[in-house]
Amino acid sequence: MEILIPITLFAMIAAIVIAPRYFKSLERQKLQDTLRAAIEKGQPLPPEVVAAMTTDVKPDRTLPSSSRDLRTGIIWLGVGIGMAALGVALSFDEPDATYPLIGIAAFPAFIGLAFIVISFLNRDRK
Incomplete structure (x- = not known):
């Protein structure tokens, strides 16, 4: 059941x-x-x-712009920081929960940092 x-x-x-x-x-x-x-x-x-x-035909996808990469990076970085903050908040009741949640939060945070770096590298391209 x-x-x-x-x-x-x-x-x-x-x-x-x-x-x-x-x-x-x-x-x-x-x-x-x-x-x-x-x-x-x-x-x-x-x-x-x-x-x-x-009407439902989608146009060809355009190349990613630096502003779109920056926006995506900020969102991913925010998710990572939020997960890390959750780990810190849970550490008051359960001290063993801090490091695993911060470790998991590192994945979206580094993805966000990668997008932010890509946005700065693609600023010159149009």
């Missing part, structure tokens, strides 16, 4: 990720079937239909 809790947790995470993608693919499939039937009958496509088909 106790195994149902973790199974339910992971099933919900999977459902939250998979369900929207599945329903979006069904919607696109229905639209494509309708367009295929209209084209086979020789009917012209209205501009609204063509616009609806191209």
